[in-house]
Amino acid sequence: MRKLWVLSLKEILLTVRDVGVLVMMLATPLAITLVMAAAFGTGGDDAPLESIPVLLLNQDVGVMGKTLVDIFYSDAVGDLVTPELVTDEAAARARVDEDDVAALVIIPADFSARVFPMGALAQQIAGVDVTKVTSDTVLTPEQQIKMGMAFLQSQNLENADPVVVEVYASPDWRISSAVVKSIVSQGLEILNIQIAGTNAIIARLAEAPTQSEASSDNFAQMAGAFQMQAGGNAQTADLPINLHITSSTGRRFSWLGYYASAMAVTFLMFAVTSGGRTLLLERRLGTLPRLLITPTPALTILLGKMGGVILSGVLQLCVLWGATSVIGAYWGAPLSVLLAILVIVPCASGVGAIISAWAKSPGQASAIGAAVTLIGSALGGGFVVRWSLPLWVQYASLVTPVGWSIEILGRLQAGQSLVRVLPWLGGALALTAVFYGIALVGFRRQFE
Amino acid sequence: MPLVEVRNLVKRYTPDGPNAVDDVSFDIHAGEMFSLLGPNGAGKTTAISMISTLLSPTSGAVTVDGHNTQKSPMDVRRVIGVVPQELALYDDMTARENLQFWGEMRGMGGAELKREIVEKLALTDLTDRAKDRVGTFSGGMKRRLNLAVGLLGNPKLMMLDEPTVAIDPQSRRYILDWVKKMSQGGVTVLYTTHYMEEAQELSDRIGIIDHGKLIALGTLDELTQSVGQHETLVLTLTQEGGGADLAAALETHTDILQAGADNGEVVLNVTSAEASLASVIATASGLGLSVRTIEIREPNLETVFLHLTGRALRD
Incomplete structure (x- = not known):
């Protein structure tokens, strides 16, 4: 020895x-x-990548989740990823853990309601489907007042904790999962812009002259507040969504x-x-x-x-x-x-x-x-x-x-x-x- | 009982190749200074490699201090010290580190090794350079350190494989004196060389080896007497390339026992140099050659080698 x-x-x-x-x-x-x-x-890596397997778990009952999902099926990223819609979260996470796929994107059930509460409230209170509202839409005075009320209620919800979209990434698909994260980030930005645009349209509708000329002070106040909020959103593009990137290990x-x-x-x-x-x-x-x-x-x-x-x-x-x-x-x-x-x-x-x-x-x-x-x-x-x-x-x-x-x-x-x-x-x-x-x-x- | 017994030793590197060592047998007694003399490629290093357990013999046996080299190589290695032909040292280590390392490999350690290192450094005049890397040493200093490493542990049998190759005369003299001193101190020495003078100066007994075969064995006197009271006549010619013709012409003379040519010299083994000289010069003149120098040598190992092989030792 x-x-x-x-x-x-x-x-x-x-x-x-x-x-x-x-x-x-x-x-x-x-x-x-x-x-x-x-x-x-x-x-990230600029090496050519294609057909990255990604799982999409859309638990959202509203339209916003679907919009995010649709981005993965768009022509822009068609060659890059191979998305697969899943419903079982535990099974999906297991597939990521087993390195079967690069990542799992989890869109929560209250995604639309929390990302754009105005949409759900407008439907519920004023009977207006904001996804169909355009700049040519004319609201009745009653609808305008109810829209104002819906807006005020939505303020409290928007100030709550931001909604979380989780990207559960495999540490073994580092580059591929980085690509998935990037797509989700871009998708969220698109949603941001859409929400801001919709808010701006609703604001314009709220301040438009009413057919009966019976606008009240209350409505004017509500409309003013709505306008300020809508305008603010448009300028800062603040979106109450957080991209939460996780992996089984937590490292990048x-x-x-x-x-x-x-x-x-x-x-x-x-x-x-x-x-x-x-x-x-x-x-x-x-x-x-x-x-x-x-x-x-x-x-x-x-x-x-x-x-x-x-x-x-x-x-x-x-x-x-x-x-x-x-x-x-x-x-x-x-x-x-x-x-x-x-x-x-x-x-x-x-x-x-x-x-x-x-x-x-x-x-x-x-x-x-x-x-x-x-x-x-x-x-x-x-x-x-x-x-x-x-x-x-x-x-x-x-x-x-x-x-x-x-x-x-x-x-x-x-x-x-x-x-x-x-x-x-x-x-x-x-x-x-x-x-x-x-x-x-x-x-x-x-x-x- | 001899310290070293070599019996019918054969080494063949490839199955169909020639024998590098061919049926060699000899003994070395304790305290004896034994030389293996032979030209380059004669099989000296192969023989010493088998005795030192580095190579396995194809056949035959070697026993050192009662231990068979193949059955108990570790026991053999404990009693031998080897100074290889190469400077087997680490250039990036100091002289002291080299001695420390090789001592540890011989199983030494502690105070005993420290004392030996100091002693060997002093013995080789390297105390002042003990902390210097060997890579900075001259060739002679390296040779001395190489020798010191072989002496670590004061082995019973020292084997030196051409330790004076490619060194300056001063270092060569130093090593020869040291080997003599070592031998006088009772250490058994096996020394290989192709320098006849070294074998003559150092050895109690000499084995002459050529083409793997031990062709002569004995003391210097025994070997020279074996060729009779002959003398060697060495001529140099003024013309280049005439030596071979002269040697061939002289071979027919009855008073010339052997004739050979090498490096511009004509070497003749004669019964009497004085008696043969006139006919040699006449033969040279007859061939149109003129003799520049004539040297008469007493019988020596060169004569013996020439007598036994028909060639000069350096061929």
């Missing part, structure tokens, strides 16, 4: 004393993360966070494949043969070597985690991230082990290591947001540690609990076992 530790410490010492390696391990990923974050900020996608972890994982791969190469280099320089004739078992030497590579990798990721957290990147709950790092690094080092076990020279190992890292990173989401890649690419990337690592860290960044990430950690561990199994065959061949 003592020798294992000495061997690992030697690896770390040699790593930290190599300025070139430090630049590759720490400075480069940090710089690229900053550049990426500066370029993309924390906004961040470019900075994503690229911080993606770059860290990519450069971890460079580091561990380079670390594996040093075994071949030691063979060439003669230090490995010298080690093999000390009273130290070959397996201890091998484990010490890989232990050093793994410890260096853990240090690398921890430093990058700390450094990018300082500049605002969120990686997830600290303990979960630490556990993830402890799983990810051995998995990545497995690739380094395979290369050093099977490559014929340090030069060949370097070339293979760079190729494996770049291909793995391209497939796994090191350069492009993983969840905007086609599904088959996402699945294919799971043969590389980068795919698993970004998946795991992405889930933690989205706020998923450790329990939910455990299957992914298990997958990465299984891949680690496969990698080291392949490497062991190569090492046995080499050492014999």
Whole structure:
């Protein structure tokens, strides 16, 4: 055990004393993360998206909810989303949780009544369907008075808490759910404008000369108050609707966070494949043969070597985690991230082990290591947001540690609990076992 | 009982390839200074690699201090120290860190290792550079440190694989003196070299190896006597490329036992240099060649090697 530790410490010492390696391990990923974050900020993705599955749960009994639903079926977003009307909220939320769809939009039952109380009250008190009111509509004096009364009553309702439209988004469909949220936001703005416009028309109707010239002071007061309120709404477009974005985890996608972890994982791969190469280099320089004739078992030497590579990798990721957290990147709950790092690094080092076990020279190992890292990173989401890649690419990337690592860290960044990430950690561990199994065959061949 | 017993040792790297070491057998006794002498590619490093447990023999057996290298490699490794031909050191670590690391790998530690590090640094004149990275050392300093690492733990058997290759004369002298001192101190030494002078100067016994075979074994006297009271006549010619013709012409002379040409020199194994000289010069003149220098050498390992192989040692 003592020798294992000495061997690992030697690896770390040699790593930290190599300025070139430090630049590759720490400075480069940090710089690229900053550049990426500066370029993309924390906004959405402009990668082409289409047919995003979204569930619409319209519980509204009025017309406003339907207007919002219709937006999802409009030509403007026709290619972008594939909406599906549902009625069972629990089942719909479950489908989001299972990552079956990108998001669920929940329009509450009192949506119309609370968004535009004037509409319901006008129907109820004055017998006027405001959705059919136009600028040419002429009200009777009695209707005008009742409309004024309806307006006054609506004031109290509008001052109540704003109505909430909930977008229940899957953390695994980050970009897609961001698109859904954007559509809902735009839909709410459209409703805003419609309500403001309708209010303005009603205000004009209320102040129009009555046919009997029997307008009273009360009506004038009411009409004046109505006009003021309607005009105010038109100017400020204040809509008593809140878009409430939720997810099973409560976190949102961040470019900075994503690229911080993606770059860290990519450069971890460079580091561990380079670390594996040093075994071949030691063979060439003669230090490995010298080690093999000390009273130290070959397996201890091998484990010490890989232990050093793994410890260096853990240090690398921890430093990058700390450094990018300082500049605002969120990686997830600290303990979960630490556990993830402890799983990810051995998995990545497995690739380094395979290369050093099977490559014929340090030069060949370097070339293979760079190729494996770049291909793995391209497939796994090191350069492009993983969840905007086609599904088959996402699945294919799971043969590389980068795919698993970004998946795991992405889930933690989205706020998923450790329990939910455990299957992914298990997958990465299984891949680690496969990698080291392949490497062991190569090492046995080499050492014999 | 010998400290090292090598029996019918064979190493073949590929099934159909030639034997890098071919049926080699010898013993090394405790306290003995034994050299394996041979040209590059003769099989010296392969032999030492098998004795040090780095390589497994294709057939045959090696026992060190009573332990079979294949059955008990760890026991063998505990009693040997190896100074490899390469400078097997970490350039980014200091001299002290290197000694500390290699000492720990030998299973040493604590005060014992600290004391050894101080001792070995002093022994190799590197105390002042103990905290400097090895990458900043000269070739000679690296060689000395390489030697110091091999000596950690004061092993029973020291194996030095061509430790003086590619170093300056001063460092070479330093290492040779050190090896002599070590041998005089009772350490058993197995030394490989292709420098005849080193083997002559250092060794109690010498094994001459060529093309994987041990072609001669004995003390210096025994080896030189084995070729008789012959002398070596070395000629250099003014003309380039005439050596081979002259050697071929002289092979027919009865008083010339062997003739070879190498690097502009014609090397002749003769019963009497004085008696043969006139006919040699006459033959050269007959071929239109003129002799620039003539050197008469007493019987030595070169003579032995030439006698046994028909080639100069450096071929």
